Amino acid sequence: MTRKPNFRFNWKYALGETLLIFIGISLAFALQQWANKENERKKGLEYLKVFQLELTKNIRVIDNHVIRTKNDLENLIHYIELFNSDTAQKIRQPDITKMIESLGPPYFEDLAISSYQDIVSSGGTEFIKDGEIRRKIIQYGVFLSEYNSRAESSMEGWSETISPYFQAHANLGQMNFKRGIKLNISSDLFQNDKKAFVQNRKFTNILRAQIIQQDNLIQYASFVSDSLTKFNTLIQNYIK
Secondary structure (H helix, E strand, O other): OOOOOOHHHHHHHHHHHHHHHHHHHHHHHHHHHHHHHHHHHHHHHHHHHHHHHHHHHHHHHHHHHHHHHHHHHHHHHHHHHHHOOOOHHHOOHHHHHHHHHHOOOOOOOOOOOHHHHHHHHOOHHHHOOOHHHHHHHHHHHHHHHHHHHHHHHHHHHHHHHHHHHHHHHOOOOOOOOOOOOOOOOOOOOOOOOHHHOOOOHHHHHHHHHHHHHHHHHHHHHHHHHHHHHHHHHHHHHHHO
16 A cells, blocks of 8 residues: 655645754844944944043043143232232342243143044944943043133133233243243343333233133133043943
């Protein structure tokens, strides 16, 4: 007696094989997707680690700038009070020389931006899956631009007001007021005009304007430092 083929059995077997193949393909696809995401995650971490080094350095630069600017601010306040005090007429040439040395160019150091530029221009932010970190990277660029602009304005304020006044009234026209370098002037290098400094309203107003500018810079720099420190902590927790 001839036995009939079991088509029902063969159909189930074929379906089972098809399902296994489908599952295998799906699993392979899922594994590839996972591998791609893992590679992107690692790239994002690499970008962030380099970026964090620059961020940490810039925080130190800003903090140092705040300290130095506070010292400059204290000098400005000190000499306004001293040169307008009841005993101001007792001020002599060495005192004016010391004042000029103390009120040299404001301290300023450029912030590093290469890692920030790299992570933005190369599309590195696309590999960072944390939306808050991506937003703060853009905000970081705004902070850098505004901070450098304010620091440059502070330098320009000194160059356009205090420096010309010193050169006009203390015979310093031949001296080079180098950016960020305190002066070391011998008292015999010039004959100063005492009236231009002691109880002089114009000179006092110039110093007061510089005080306002320096104080505003300190407040903004302190705000930026605090914001970047929190950002640094956020990155550190993300890359652990």
